[in-house]
Amino acid sequence: MSPVRGGVLLLDKPLGLSSNAALQRVRTLAGRIKGGHVGSLDPLATGMLPVCLGEATKVAGDIVSLRKCYQFTVSFGAATATGDAEGEVTARAEVPPLAGEALAAALARFVGTSSQVPPMYSAIKQGGQPLYRLARAGLEVPREAREITIDRLEILRIAPAALSLEVLCSKGTYVRVLAQDIARALNTVGHVTQLRRVYVEPFEGHALHTLESLAAGCARGEPLPLLPIDAPLAHLPAHSLSAPERERLLHGQRLAWPGVPEAPRVRLYGPDREFLGLGSVAGGVLRPQRLLAVPGSPGA
Numbered sequence: 001m002s003p004v005r006g007g008v009l010l011l012d013k014p015l016g017l018s019s020n021a022a023l024q025r026v027r028t029l030a031g032r033i034k035g036g037h038v039g040s041l042d043p044l045a046t047g048m049l050p051v052c053l054g055e056a057t058k059v060a061g062d063i064v065s066l067r068k069c070y071q072f073t074v075s076f077g078a079a080t081a082t083g084d085a086e087g088e089v090t091a092r093a094e095v096p097p098l099a100g101e102a103l104a105a106a107l108a109r110f111v112g113t114s115s116q117v118p119p120m121y122s123a124i125k126q127g128g129q130p131l132y133r134l135a136r137a138g139l140e141v142p143r144e145a146r147e148i149t150i151d152r153l154e155i156l157r158i159a160p161a162a163l164s165l166e167v168l169c170s171k172g173t174y175v176r177v178l179a180q181d182i183a184r185a186l187n188t189v190g191h192v193t194q195l196r197r198v199y200v201e202p203f204e205g206h207a208l209h210t211l212e213s214l215a216a217g218c219a220r221g222e223p224l225p226l227l228p229i230d231a232p233l234a235h236l237p238a239h240s241l242s243a244p245e246r247e248r249l250l251h252g253q254r255l256a257w258p259g260v261p262e263a264p265r266v267r268l269y270g271p272d273r274e275f276l277g278l279g280s281v282a283g284g285v286l287r288p289q290r291l292l293a294v295p296g297s298p299g300a
Contacts, residue, residue: 005292006033006054007226008063012208013041013049013197025211026051029218038063039171039200040123044084047197048208055292056229058277063232065171066201071156072192073164074179079189081135082121083176093188095161106185107153107165110178115145119177148173162193202232229292230267230275238267239286246270249279250294255286265289 013022019040027035036057038050047070052060076095080087096102118124120135124143134141149170157164167178176192183190199206209225218224245255249268260281268276268286277291 005229005294006035006052006056007224007229008056008059008231009051009053009214009224009226010203010206010208011037011049011051011214012210013046014211015046016043018043019049022049022211023051026214026224027053029214030224036060039068039197041197042084042176042195044086044192045195045197047195048199048203049197050200050203053224053226054229056226058290058292059229059232063200066232067151067168067170068173068200069166069168069198069204070175071164071166071194071196071198072175072179073162073194074182074190075162075193076183076186076188076190077161078191079180079183080191082191083119083174083180084192084195087121087191091189095188096186098158098160098163098186103155103158103186107155107182109185110153110182111150113147113149116148116172116174116177116181117145118143119174121176122174146172150178164194166198202234203227228275233267233278236265236267236278237261237263238269239281240269240271240273241276243271246276249276249286249288250291252288252291254288256284257281257286258284260284260286270294 009026011022011026013019019037023035023037027033030053033054034057035051035053038052038060041047041049050063077092078089079091081090120140121132123130123132126141150167152168154166155163156166175195179190179192214224241249248255262282264280266279266281268279270276274294275292276294278289280287280289
């Protein structure tokens with residue numbers, strides 16, 4: 001059973017399972033503690049799916065806003081309705097040779113900041129309806145382009161009619177759309193046949209856990225392998241409070257903090273390094289922002 005306060009679990013989402021279904025399996029193993037996943041992965045996709053359990057749900061937004069790394073394969077010559085292997089083929093085209101300066105130049109165009117139109121097969125809501133529901137009904141509606149940033153796009157493997165690539169990109173980037181755009185830049189069409197999220201910042205290099213390994217651990221009475229609630233927040237300034245300051249803060253009171261550098265968001269800890277939550281510092285005053293339910297706080 002996971003600790004009452006919760007933490008962040010780095011799940012290796014399996015192929016064929018939706019992100020929500022994977023989340024519910026983790027919650028079952030955790031005793032139905034509240035939880036949420038950070039960033040959806042399509043059933044076709046595998047890889048890192050951060051799951052925030054308990055009080056860690058209050059820091060999920062900090063993970064969502066960070067960059068993500070994917071490895072994916074684009075199969076050229078056929079376009080599909082969904083942009084991946086699950087959709088029906090909608091168009092076919094010849095595949096040019098995938099080599100040389102032309103390929104490198106085509107990929108280089110995508111590095112940097114640009115605009116991307118979200119796909120119809122996405123969970124974005126319009127008029128209260130997810131776009132994928134409209135798409136399944138045969139409808140297509142205008143979508144507003146979104147700004148995305150691609151920091152790195154590298155070739156992993158080249159096949160006669162496919163490319164395997166690794167991309168480091170900002171939140172809101174749809175790899176299926178990127179694959180279609182790459183195919184278009186190469187004067188052909190294409191779709192994603194394999195997609196794996198390698199990591200979500202700041203968890204590069206961290207171990208992933210499968211549903212099978214988690215279930216086996218729970219059967220042996222082992223706790224879930226959770227990262228601390230403040231694990232995604234290392235980039236924020238940290239401040240420690242005295243016992244009296246801790247009590248005042250947990251009751252929603254502001255604290256006079258003269259001489260402390262101003263910051264829109266700071267990590268706050270009690271005298272024993274207990275993570276209390278987030279606050280802001282401005283004008284010599286500490287204001288509580290998003291506090292955890294800890295012993296001594298109202299409603300804990």
